[in-house]
Amino acid sequence: MKFLYYIGFILLILAFFAGAADVVPRNFARGGGSGLVSAFDLIYAIWPGKLVVAQIHIERLSPVLWNPILTGLLAFPAWLLLGLPGGLLAWFNRPNKEITPEIAESIRRQEESFLLYDKLAAEAKEAGFGEDEKYQGPNLETHDSIDFNNINSDPELLNEPFDPEHLADNSRNGEER
Numbered sequence: 001m002k003f004l005y006y007i008g009f010i011l012l013i014l015a016f017f018a019g020a021a022d023v024v025p026r027n028f029a030r031g032g033g034s035g036l037v038s039a040f041d042l043i044y045a046i047w048p049g050k051l052v053v054a055q056i057h058i059e060r061l062s063p064v065l066w067n068p069i070l071t072g073l074l075a076f077p078a079w080l081l082l083g084l085p086g087g088l089l090a091w092f093n094r095p096n097k098e099i100t101p102e103i104a105e106s107i108r109r110q111e112e113s114f115l116l117y118d119k120l121a122a123e124a125k126e127a128g129f130g131e132d133e134k135y136q137g138p139n140l141e142t143h144d145s146i147d148f149n150n151i152n153s154d155p156e157l158l159n160e161p162f163d164p165e166h167l168a169d170n171s172r173n174g175e176e177r
Contacts, residue, residue, distance in 0.1 A: 004093040011086025018042065018078035039081050040074035 022037045043051050058066045073081065099107070 001093045002095055004089050005095060008086045008089025008091075008093060011082050012090060013086075015079045015083030015086055018082055021046070022077060022079060036077045038075050039078035040071065042078045043074070 018039075021042060040051075055066055058070065
């Protein structure tokens with residue numbers, strides 16, 4: 001299985017180089033080129049003599065094998081012809097694709113933490129809390145957010161000047177005091 005994985009990885013690398021080589025003919029074309037370069041054109045640009053020799057040998061075996069079958073395959077881009085089987089071989093034959101119980105437990109805990117909000121939201125709906133605006137934030141109507149009675153008990157606030165009359169004066173509305 002590792003052998004097939006490495007073959008797939010090599011095919012992916014070759015697909016990358018074929019994709020890079022696919023750009024060169026389009027850039028050197030007169031109009032800038034458009035579309036995809038077929039694998040036949042790319043192979044012919046790199047090894048013109050070997051492609052003609054291969055065509056002669058294959059047509060000697062069977063003319064039907066060259067004309068409809070191989071010319072049809074070579075009409076696709078080379079990066080696709082190399083990348084698709086390379087990706088499939090590398091993915092399905094990757095080493096260590098079996099999950100150990102420790103990794104499975106770790107994945108389950110991560111998934112559980114991702115779904116925690118949804119679980120809590122469903123429990124809140126079951127408890128009678130809806131999606132109204134009054135349920136969206138904390139209810140501060142029943143208590144003051146600052147306890148002025150015990151402000152002198154906090155050691156950090158002892159050095160701060162405290163003037164409840166100054167806090168209750170809303171006439172200046174944020175002006176410099």
